[in-house]
Amino acid sequence: RTMAKEMVKRMTKRLEKSFDISPAESKCLTDQIPLYGGDISNYAAFFDKWKTEFSNHHHLDTDIAQHLIESYGSRLPDVLEYIESSSDGKERILPGLHYIWGELDYALEHEMTVALDDFLIRRTHLFSLDRKQALDVHEEIASRLAKKLSWSEEEKKAQIERYKSKIEITRWYLRSS
16 A cells, blocks of 8 residues: 555656646545455454354355455455355365365456466465465366356467466476576
């Protein structure tokens, strides 16, 4: 937020200087607007409520419940709809990590996920948290994305190749040893 505030301030000065354009509101208001899913007045109470809810009604492992609470905040009811409506929505995408299949459908519908690398790198961090960088599951995720996004077989292959090329970039040091 601080960086955004500074950038808006700089751009405002530039616009005023170059084009004689001034903002309607001179004070930056971004620090008063909650981030997506962050409109929570008492986080401790919110966390306790949802931890109990997950334990009593949704039967999710504690690490998964904590991840969902911390990642989605007040958007949890929306995420739960996707988790509950899918036959494998509560299943882990990879053993040992807290990401579940229901998050993929939510990411497609609410977070504008349209690429394999977007889901694996930014939405879930499987790329960086999994020792194998999600190579054991990337094709399954690509297949699910292809089905939901109506990709052709060529697009699916291109998405997989793009993801693999990003993995290669992170492994360059292995070649030089």
